[in-house]
Amino acid sequence: MEEKRKRRFIIGGMVIGLVVVGIAVFLYWLFIWQFEEWTDDAYVHGNQVVITPQISGFITSLTVEDTEVVEKDRILVTLDKTDNTLALLRAESELAVAVRDVVGLFQRVGELKAAKEMRKSEMIKAAQDYTHRKNLVKEGAVSKEEFEHSESFLVSAIAGVLFAEHQLRAALAEVENTTVATHPLVEKVKELYRRAWVDLNRCEIRAPVHGMVSRKKAQVGEAAAPSDPLLELIPLDQIWVEANYKEVNLKNVRLGQPAKVTADLWGDSFEYSGKVIGISAATGSVLSLLPPQNATGNWIKIVQRLPVRIALNPEDIEKRPLRLGVSMKVTIDTHDRSGKLLPAPPPAAPLFQTDVYNQQLEGSDAKIEQIIQKNSSFTGK
Incomplete structure (x- = not known):
């Protein structure tokens, strides 16, 4: 009898424990999980500024190497000026x-x-x-x-x-x-x-933006033409995350919803604050080089993924810089579902710009005026 009571007590305790765990899981789902969309199919993207010469010439000097961080307007490559x-x-x-x-x-x-x-x-x-x-x-x-x-x-x-x-x-x-x-x-x-x-002035090729040097191909003595990529600059402050969500998980995702983002590079100990700023207009397969053709007799349905663009807090990026292509984990908080599904038309102002190329003409008018004065000063004109 004592063994039966003991067995019943153990079974009863297990049942109560399972019920408690089930209730806890249900409450957690009810208040948290159902309002979160998580994926680890996410990667860092950003602008890649390809540096090409505006004129033809032979490269006479290089001032940078891969992984160097350069300031805007710094001379990167110099062409022969003769x-x-x-x-x-x-x-x-x-x-x-x-x-x-x-x-x-x-x-x-x-x-x-x-x-x-x-x-x-x-x-x-x-x-x-x-x-x-x-x-x-x-x-x-x-x-x-x-x-x-x-x-x-x-x-x-x-x-x-x-x-x-x-x-x-x-x-x-x-x-x-x-x-x-x-x-x-x-x-x-x-x-x-x-x-x-x-x-x-175009013989001196300057950095149009602040960024990290990548994929340097230029070598001293080589001939460079306007279409030749010499190197790339990656502005590490102009990056975002593309999270590839299954189409069935995007029902409650809206623009402006907050997101928690962690990077495999830094581990889960550091969390980036993010915000949903866009959902792609097409799946990755449609945008691929060879889009799928489903009008066949042996068609098999495959769940598609849509890229969701996540903007990161610049202060977080400054604390823990990221690199293009690194893996990320993204959790979108879908509590607030009042946001739009499509973004509003952007303002007319440019999102990114540089004034480095405008400086190439500076000083020319002053020199022209000097030449004119030198050759016409005796006329009084």
Whole structure:
């Protein structure tokens, strides 16, 4: 009897324990598990900035190696500058010649104005002589031949004034509403000078963003063309996680829901704060090189996965930097299901940008002004 009571006590305890565990599991599911979507099919993604030259040339120097972190605007690769330096010097000479040619046009206008005034003076004198002799010829004080000569001089003087006016108008048409610096002939060569200036600056290939060097292929002495990838920069502050969830687990996932993310790189001891910012428009299989063709007789249904994009807290990334491709574990909290399924149209402002390439033209206008002043200072223009 005592053994039966003991057995019943053990069985009863086990049943009670199982019931308690079952209730605990049910309560945990009721309040926590049903509001969580977990996956370990998740990886870090980010921008990969491929550095390529903008002009052709031979590589003369490299300043970086793989795994180095570089600041924005640092010189990464230098190309041979010989040809571009000569091109800039040639453009400078052409600009100086153009400026002097235009200065000559302005000087010719001044000369033609003086010539016109001289012709007008000659015409006035010829008119006075003609009028004087016209009165005298009636009185017989001067011969008819002398009067006819004065008449010829007047006609010639008038023609001279008309010709001078024509030359002046033609000269003015070449410089009207311009200065030496804004004349079309100078503007044309200024554009060529700017192009040569930019090409010379492009011999120094700079980092457009702050990031880590990866996949360096460039070597000193190699020829580089605009389409050649020299290396890559990976901005470690521009990364996110793509969690590949089964389609059956996305029913309650909405944009803006919080997520807990851990990295295999650092272990479960460090947790990243994340947020759902997007759900892919297509499954991975559809976006593959050879999309599936299911219109066959031996079709077998396979559960598909959709990439969910998770943004990470920048402060967490700064504390524990991640690398592209490392494995992650993601748990999405689906308590709040009021969020949208599709993102709103993005603002017009760019998400990522750089001003490094805009700097290539800096300084060219100051140098152009210096060349113009040097070659036209004596004209006052």
